[in-house]
Amino acid sequence: MSKLKFFVAAIALCLTANAIAETAQEQVNEKNVLAFYELALNQKQGQAAVDRYVGSRYIQHNPGVDDGIQGFVKLIDFLREKYPQSHNEIKQAFVDGNYVILHVHAVSEPGTRGNAIVDIFRLDDQGKIVEHWDVVQPIPDQSANNNGMF
Numbered sequence: 001m002s003k004l005k006f007f008v009a010a011i012a013l014c015l016t017a018n019a020i021a022e023t024a025q026e027q028v029n030e031k032n033v034l035a036f037y038e039l040a041l042n043q044k045q046g047q048a049a050v051d052r053y054v055g056s057r058y059i060q061h062n063p064g065v066d067d068g069i070q071g072f073v074k075l076i077d078f079l080r081e082k083y084p085q086s087h088n089e090i091k092q093a094f095v096d097g098n099y100v101i102l103h104v105h106a107v108s109e110p111g112t113r114g115n116a117i118v119d120i121f122r123l124d125d126q127g128k129i130v131e132h133w134d135v136v137q138p139i140p141d142q143s144a145n146n147n148g149m150f
Helices: 003-042 046-053 068-082
Strands: 054-060 087-096 099-107 115-123 129-138
Touching (some): 003 046, 003 068, 003 087, 003 099, 003 115, 046 054, 046 068, 054 068
Parallel strands (some): 054 129
Antiparallel strands (some): 087 099, 099 115
């Protein structure tokens, strides 16, 4: 094998190994966010979800929710009390490095149309959630197209 071919093969091997490592971390990140979402939002176990899946600091960008871990736990306590039958169905999940993005159908009370939500989570290098953004849009009664929101 020529030196050039050997060099090219070595670079390809390094790039492949790096891509596999990133993919493995992305899989961990997605798994952790999905488990966190189910435990916190659907089972209403905010503190348990935080204990398992959140880092030592949690930055909240939703202006209606207090910043930090206790702000998140307070939100879940509110949901458990005010909307005990609420349910969030994840329609799509996207992963890009340390970011996991969810497209969610959230229904606060059975029989209502609910909201379309895009949740964005940033995770640290250990797969713990450390930051959150969201965009919420009510699902209208009528649409100008037939495509649906999901």
